[in-house]
Structure formats: structure tokens, C-alpha cells
Amino acid sequence: MEGLIGRSSKIMLQRIQTKSIIKPNLLNLRPHRSFSYSVSAKLINSNVESNEQKETSRIPLNLIHSEILRASLSFVPKYGWSVESLSHGANSLGYPSVSHGLFPRGGVELIEWFLEDSRRKMVNELIDKMDGLKIHQKIRLACITRLNYTKPYAKKWSEALAIMAQPNNVQTSIEHLAKLVDDMWYLAGDKSADMNWYTKRGSLAVIYSSTELYMTQDISPDYTGTFQFLDHRLQDIATFGRVVGEIDTFVGFVTKSLVGVLASKGIGNFDK
Amino acid sequence: MLIPIGIGLLRPLISSKSRLTYSGIFRGFASSTSQRTSDKQAIKKDDEKEAETNFGFKYVPESMKEKLVGQVFTNVASKYDVMNDAMSLGIHRLWKDYFIRTMAPGPGTKLLDVAGGTGDITMGFLNYCKEIHGDTSAQVTLLDINPKMLDVGRERFNKTPYNQTSQIQFEIGNAENLSTISSNSFDVYTIAFGIRNCTHIDRVLSEAYRVLRPGGRFMCLEFGKVQNPIISSIYNLYSFQIIPVLGQVIAADRDSYQYLVESIQRFPSQDKFTEMIKDTGFTVIDKGWEDLTFGIAAIHSGFKL
Numbered sequence: 001m002e003g004l005i006g007r008s009s010k011i012m013l014q015r016i017q018t019k020s021i022i023k024p025n026l027l028n029l030r031p032h033r034s035f036s037y038s039v040s041a042k043l044i045n046s047n048v049e050s051n052e053q054k055e056t057s058r059i060p061l062n063l064i065h066s067e068i069l070r071a072s073l074s075f076v077p078k079y080g081w082s083v084e085s086l087s088h089g090a091n092s093l094g095y096p097s098v099s100h101g102l103f104p105r106g107g108v109e110l111i112e113w114f115l116e117d118s119r120r121k122m123v124n125e126l127i128d129k130m131d132g133l134k135i136h137q138k139i140r141l142a143c144i145t146r147l148n149y150t151k152p153y154a155k156k157w158s159e160a161l162a163i164m165a166q167p168n169n170v171q172t173s174i175e176h177l178a179k180l181v182d183d184m185w186y187l188a189g190d191k192s193a194d195m196n197w198y199t200k201r202g203s204l205a206v207i208y209s210s211t212e213l214y215m216t217q218d219i220s221p222d223y224t225g226t227f228q229f230l231d232h233r234l235q236d237i238a239t240f241g242r243v244v245g246e247i248d249t250f251v252g253f254v255t256k257s258l259v260g261v262l263a264s265k266g267i268g269n270f271d272k
Numbered sequence: 273m274l275i276p277i278g279i280g281l282l283r284p285l286i287s288s289k290s291r292l293t294y295s296g297i298f299r300g301f302a303s304s305t306s307q308r309t310s311d312k313q314a315i316k317k318d319d320e321k322e323a324e325t326n327f328g329f330k331y332v333p334e335s336m337k338e339k340l341v342g343q344v345f346t347n348v349a350s351k352y353d354v355m356n357d358a359m360s361l362g363i364h365r366l367w368k369d370y371f372i373r374t375m376a377p378g379p380g381t382k383l384l385d386v387a388g389g390t391g392d393i394t395m396g397f398l399n400y401c402k403e404i405h406g407d408t409s410a411q412v413t414l415l416d417i418n419p420k421m422l423d424v425g426r427e428r429f430n431k432t433p434y435n436q437t438s439q440i441q442f443e444i445g446n447a448e449n450l451s452t453i454s455s456n457s458f459d460v461y462t463i464a465f466g467i468r469n470c471t472h473i474d475r476v477l478s479e480a481y482r483v484l485r486p487g488g489r490f491m492c493l494e495f496g497k498v499q500n501p502i503i504s505s506i507y508n509l510y511s512f513q514i515i516p517v518l519g520q521v522i523a524a525d526r527d528s529y530q531y532l533v534e535s536i537q538r539f540p541s542q543d544k545f546t547e548m549i550k551d552t553g554f555t556v557i558d559k560g561w562e563d564l565t566f567g568i569a570a571i572h573s574g575f576k577l
Contacts, residue, residue, distance in 0.1 A: 096488055097378025099487040
């Protein structure tokens with residue numbers, strides 16, 4: 001969970017970076033595409049700097065990875081989230097098809113990169129658009145923005161969900177979802193520091209993932225059905241949240257009175 | 273512990289009737305050099321000339337290793353495939369199949385199969401392209417230093433439908449100096465169970481780097497070191513006690529197979545070899561190698577990026 005809190009602070013840092021364009025050198029701004037992501041930290045070997053000086057490669061390695069993955073996305077509607085998409089993506093950039101070996105786990109690496117990239121795009125797009133909206137409107141906007149990135153791949157998204165549900169990949173897919181809802185709530189200005197922090201993210205994770213699942217089988221024009229589904233779920237949570245709070249209070253009263261009754265009978269520990 | 277055992281096994285070999293004449297050559301060379309004495313420059317030249325390398329558990333001058341290895345493979349060429357099946361109990365086929373599947377070539381891939389010999393990798397590669405992609409535009413150049421092994425390979429391919437296509441080119445060449453191959457011309461470079469026989473591994477790796485296109489993949493299937501101590505002891509027992517005997521029984525050539533098991537011991541371990549691959553300039557993903565069968569074999573991979 002510490003990683004999620006760290007993620008919130010990184011968004012703050014990005015916000016500072018994008019706002020102070022005047023002094024790029026001091027803040028060591030990097031070009032948009034070569035942001036480090038956790039996969040590249042493992043992939044880059046210690047000789048990357050010397051590799052850069054070799055005659056063939058002037059481009060840093062993680063940039064080549066991102067380029068191939070980005071090019072592969074356009075082949076996903078046809079070939080799915082698989083090694084074929086990666087091969088075609090590599091081909092389209094002039095690399096031989098065996099370059100898909102740069103991604104030894106195959107299609108799942110493409111999915112993970114897509115999730116990471118979409119999340120960052122969502123954050124960058126919404127950083128300045130959140131002013132003047134109420135919280136539930138901000139959450140709605142964040143969900144819609146993020147769902148729009150999945151739209152082009154909606155037909156193949158069920159395949160991606162199936163791959164992510166495999167035991168090898170379950171952990172990373174849960175992490176991605178957790179980071180996503182954390183970012184959404186951070187953008188909405190959530191400042192809770194108690195149990196609410198968990199319940200808010202948990203409920204948003206449920207809403208978002210069920211909406212995405214709905215999207216995979218939605219045939220309405222331009223996915224209007226999906227966005228209606230989203231609105232209904234958000235309304236449900238609004239009412240449900242209040243009801244849950246009331247039940248919580250009621251259960252608390254019942255428990256306290258029960259403890260009191262038992263104490264009057266001499267059962268229970270007394271502080272003396 | 274293994275070296276004394278190996279040498280202990282070697283002694284009866286040297287004294288027995290031996291098809292290889294390397295021991296005779298070695299002694300002859302040594303006796304001639306001992307005659308050069310006082311001149312300092314001559315002694316320096318001697319040191320340079322006698323830069324030695326390993327040939328199994330023996331040490332031979334570098335210039336001799338190529339010739340000696342050539343003799344080994346000329347002797348085993350006709351029974352090479354049979355012996356592979358016998359020694360590895362057919363597991364080498366699984367290794368090579370997995371190797372090709374890891375490569376997962378797309379249509380139209382150009383492969384340079386170095387030390388391809390009898391063509392197992394080439395065959396697997398062409399079959400993969402045909403069966404998975406229905407592709408007949410994949411090209412292979414099968415390169416080997418030994419003409420006898422190439423002949424066996426050629427005969428083998430003559431019996432397949434591939435002899436009517438222009439998908440395979442057979443070439444004689446030295447992996448350390450691919451003078452006939454232009455730079456940036458191949459998508460994949462493979463060397464299966466060949467690199468430990470080369471005298472200068474770093475030169476082989478540099479040549480591999482040169483001939484690959486940007487984005488191209490270097491793949492090496494080679495024997496490795498077994499980490500698990502129990503498996504390791506069983507494997508060593510099998511290698512040194514059973515394989516040379518199999519060689520004697522099936523191919524009537526014990527010494528060549530003795531060289532084989534000794535050269536496996538002499539080859540650097542998986543992580544050292546990966547360091548050499550990285551030093552050449554290849555980009556290595558994650559660990560850089562994958563162990564097969566507890567590390568008896570390993571697939572090494574690098575990208576030219």
C-alpha cells in the first residue's frame with residue numbers, strides 16, 4: 001500500500017513539473033515518452049549507456065520498447081493481445097518480427113504497458129480539468145476519460161481480461177487497478193485519512209471494473225450504454241454509501257449496549 | 273575433483289590405440305619449441321605463439337584447436353544424429369523444439385544458422401514457418417566450418433521437400449570470421465551446441481553482432497552448468513562414465529566423445545557467458561538465459577538494438 005501513497009505524491013510532482021515550464025533544466029524534465037516505468041527498470045541492463053554509443057542505437061532502450069508496444073497497439077483489433085501483434089508492431093517500425101522476444105511474456109506485457117500508459121494519459125489530461133466540479137462529477141469525468149482509451153480495443157478487451165485473470169498475472173492486474181482508482185480519487189481531491197480511504201477506492205474499483213466488463217459486450221452506438229451503466233452504478237454507490245454509514249452506526253450502538261448488558265452480569269473485563 | 277578423474281580417464285586413452293593424433297602433434301610441437309633458447313625476442317615470440325586454449329581437459333596452442341576440433345567432427349559426422357539421440361535419450365529434440373518456439377519467427381524471417389552441421393535447427397525453423405504461418409518465404413543460410421558435417425546436412429535435406437525450394441543455402445565458413453556474410457543482413461543468428469568448440473568466443477560474438485540487423489536476435493543453445501548438486505553428480509557420472517562408452521560402441525570413437533564431455537566442463541557458466549554477450553554490445557533481457565533440464569542446457573539470447 002505504500003506504493004499507492006507514493007503514486008499520489010508522484011502525481012503532485014508531475015503537476016509541479018507541468019506547471020513550471022519556465023525552468024525545465026532545474027527540474028530535469030524528460031520528454032513525455034521516455035518516462036520510466038517499472039518494467040523498464042528490470043529490462044535495462046547495466047550496459048545501456050555503452051549501448052547508446054554503439055553505432056546502431058542512439059535511442060534509449062526503454063524508448064524502443066515503448067515505441068514497439070505503441071506500434072503494436074494498432075494491430076490489436078486484428079490479432080488480439082498476443083505475440084502476433086507484437087511481431088507486426090516490430091515489423092511496422094522496421095525491426096524483424098523476432099524482436100517480439102524483447103517481451104518474453106508475450107501479450108501480457110502489451111496489456112500491462114497499455115494499462116500503465118492509459119493511466120498516465122488520463123492523469124495528464126485531467127490535471128487541469130478538475131476545477132469547479134463537484135467530487136462525484138470529477139469521479140465521473142475520470143472514469144469516462146479512462147474508458148475512452150479502452151474504446152478502440154473493446155472488442156478484444158475480454159481477451160485481455162482473460163489473460164489478466166491467469167494466476168501468473170493476477171497480482172499485476174490487481175496492482176494496476178489499485179493504482180488507477182488511487183489516481184482517480186487523488187485527482188478528485190480526496191483527503192481522507194481513515195477507513196474511508198479504503199472504502200472509496202474499493203467501491204470505485206468495483207464500479208470501474210464492472211463498467212469495463214459491460215463495455216466488452218456493449219453494442220450500442222458509441223458505447224452510450226456503457227456510460228449509462230456507469231451513471232447508474234455511481235448513483236447506487238451514492239445512496240448505498242449513506243445506507244452503509246447508517247447501518248454502521250446502528251451496529252455500533254447494538255454492540256455497545258450488548259457489552260453493557262454483559263458487564264452488568266459481571267462478564268467481561270473491567271478496567272480498575 | 274573432476275579434473276583428476278578426467279585425466280585419470282584420459283591416461284588409458286592416450287596409451288590405447290587412438291584415432292586422433294592430437295597427442296602426437298602436441299608432443300612434437302613442444303619438443304621443437306624447447307630448442308629455442310637465449311634470444312629474448314624469440315622467447316617472447318614463443319610466448320605469443322604458444323598462447324594456449326583448452327581442448328577438453330588438455331591445453332593446446334590456439335592455432336591447433338581449430339584443426340583438432342575439425343578432426344573430431346569429421347570423425348563423428350556420419351553418426352552425429354544417432355549419437356545425439358543415444359546420448360541425450362532424445363531430449364535434445366525437445367530442447368531444439370523449445371528453442372525454435374522461443375524464437376517464434378514470423379513469416380519471411382532470415383536465419384543464419386552457424387555451426388548448423390546436420391541442420392536440426394534449420395529443419396525445425398523451416399517446419400515452424402511452414403506449419404504455423406503457412407510461410408515458404410523464410411530463408412536460411414546454414415553455415416559450418418566442417419565440410420563433412422555440411423555434406424551430411426545436405427543429404428538430409430535432399431530427402432525433404434525443401435530441396436526443391438531455394439530456402440536453404442549451404443555455406444562453408446568460420447564463425448570467427450564470417451567474411452562471406454555482409455553486415456546487417458540477417459534477422460536471427462543461431463548457434464546450437466557449436467560455440468564451445470570455437471577458439472575465440474568473443475570473435476564469434478562480435479561477428480554475430482555485425483551480421484545481425486538492428487532489432488535482430490542472437491540465440492545460442494549450449495550446454496551449461498548444473499546448480500543442483502544431486503543432479504550435478506548424477507549428470508557428471510553419466511557424462512564421464514557412460515557417454516564415452518556409448519561413443520565407442522555406436523561410433524567406434526571414444527576419444528571424440530571424451531572431448532565432447534570435457535569441452536562441456538570447460539565452457540563458461542551461464543552467467544559468465546551472458547556477461548560476454550553483454551560486453552559485445554547485445555541487449556540482454558531480464559536474466560539473459562533460460563535453463564533447460566536443470567541447467568544441463570541453456571538458451572542464451574541477446575538483441576542488437
